Amino acid sequence: MKLSVFLTCLACFLAGVWAAFRYPAFEEPARNSSKTQITFGVILPNTLLITVARSYLKTLTESVETFTLSRHVKYHFKNHYKISSPFGASMSLNPSPTEILDVLCNKVVKRNVVAILYFTNSNIFGSNAASVQYLLQLTAYLGIPVIAWNADNIGVEQRVSESRILQLAPSMEHQAAAMLGLLRRYFWHQFSIVTTLIGGHDDFIRAVRDLVLESTEFRFNILGVFVLKGNTRDEVRAELEHLKKSDTRVILLYATKEEAINITSAAYELGMTGKNYMWIASQSVAGSGTVYSAPDQFPMGMLAIHFNASTNVLEDEMERAITIFFRGLELYVKDQRNHNQTLTHNLHCNGVGDTRWNHGDTFF
Incomplete structure (x- = not known):
C-alpha cells in the first residue's frame, strides 16, 4: 500500500515537472492592469530527460525574472507593458510539416506573441534543414521576429524569404x-x-x-x-x-x-x-x-571547423536571447516614433484575423 502511494506521488511529481516545462509558470501580471500585456514564445528541442527539461525551465525563468522583477535597474518598458508568461513549446528534431504548423499556429501564434525564441542543438545535419526552413519561412510570412540558435542548420537560407531572424549560432x-x-x-x-x-x-x-x-x-x-x-x-x-x-x-x-x-x-x-x-x-x-x-x-x-553546441551552451544562448529581447523592447519603448504604437496583433493561421503583422518589422 505504501509503495503504491509512493509511486502515485512520484508519477504526479514527474507529470507536474513535465507540464511546467511545456508551460512555464512565470509571474503573471495583474488582470486589471491598464498596461498592455505582451509575451514571447519559446520553441525548445524535445527531450525525454526530466533533468534537462527542468534545467531549461530554470534558465528561462531566471533570465526573464532578471528583467521583469529586478528592482535595481529601472526599465522604461515596465511603464507601458506587462510581460505575460512566455509560452514554451517543444519540437522534435526532425518535425513534419503538420507538427510545425501545430506548434506555430495552435500553440505559439494564438498566444499573441511578439517574438519567437527558437532553439535546437541537434547533431543532425542536413536532413532536417527543410523543416527548419519551412518554420522560418512561416514566421517570415506572419511577420513575427525570431531570435534563433539552430546550430545544425546554420546554412538555412534567410535572404530568399526575407525572414526577420537574429541568428545567434555561428553563421x-x-x-x-x-x-x-x-x-x-x-x-x-x-x-x-x-x-x-x-x-x-x-x-x-x-x-x-x-x-x-x-x-x-x-x-x-x-x-x-x-x-x-x-x-x-x-x-x-x-x-x-x-x-x-x-x-x-x-x-x-x-x-x-x-x-x-x-x-x-x-x-x-x-x-x-x-x-x-x-x-x-x-x-x-x-x-x-x-x-x-x-x-x-x-x-x-x-x-x-568546430564550435560547441552542448546543452550548457544552449542554456547560455537562452539567456542571451532573452537579454536581446528585453533590450530590444527597451529600445523600442524609448524611441519616440513608437509612442503611438502598441506591440499587439491579431494574427491567425486560419484566415480569421490578420495574416501578417506589419509592425513586427519595426520591432525587429
Whole structure:
C-alpha cells in the first residue's frame, strides 16, 4: 500500500515537472492592469530527460525574472507593458510539416506573441534543414521576429524569404571565414569547393565567394566548385574525376558526416588524400557531439571547423536571447516614433484575423 502511494506521488511529481516545462509558470501580471500585456514564445528541442527539461525551465525563468522583477535597474518598458508568461513549446528534431504548423499556429501564434525564441542543438545535419526552413519561412510570412540558435542548420537560407531572424549560432560566413583564415595562414592561394546537396550548400558557396571578393591583401583563386549529386561511391568517384583534373590541392568540403565518408573514400581510391592534398571540412562533417572520433575513411591531417553546441551552451544562448529581447523592447519603448504604437496583433493561421503583422518589422 505504501509503495503504491509512493509511486502515485512520484508519477504526479514527474507529470507536474513535465507540464511546467511545456508551460512555464512565470509571474503573471495583474488582470486589471491598464498596461498592455505582451509575451514571447519559446520553441525548445524535445527531450525525454526530466533533468534537462527542468534545467531549461530554470534558465528561462531566471533570465526573464532578471528583467521583469529586478528592482535595481529601472526599465522604461515596465511603464507601458506587462510581460505575460512566455509560452514554451517543444519540437522534435526532425518535425513534419503538420507538427510545425501545430506548434506555430495552435500553440505559439494564438498566444499573441511578439517574438519567437527558437532553439535546437541537434547533431543532425542536413536532413532536417527543410523543416527548419519551412518554420522560418512561416514566421517570415506572419511577420513575427525570431531570435534563433539552430546550430545544425546554420546554412538555412534567410535572404530568399526575407525572414526577420537574429541568428545567434555561428553563421555560414563565420565558418567560411575560418576556412579561408587557414588558407591565408599557410599561404594557400588556390582551392576548390566540394559540396553535396545538403541544406545550405548554396549559402556556403556564396559565403566563400563573397569573402574571396572582399579579400584584397591576400588573393584567392577558386579553381572550381563541385556540387556532388551521386549517392554511391562509384557515382561520387566519377564526379571527383573532374576535381582531380583541375590540379586542386586544397579542398573546402561542406557535407554531412555520412556523405563525407563516401566522398573521402572515393577520393582515396583516386589518390587524392595523400600528403599533397589538404581537406578542410565544415562543422556538419565533424558533428557537434561531446565525444569526437574521426571515421577511418577521413584522410590523415584533415581539418574541420568546430564550435560547441552542448546543452550548457544552449542554456547560455537562452539567456542571451532573452537579454536581446528585453533590450530590444527597451529600445523600442524609448524611441519616440513608437509612442503611438502598441506591440499587439491579431494574427491567425486560419484566415480569421490578420495574416501578417506589419509592425513586427519595426520591432525587429
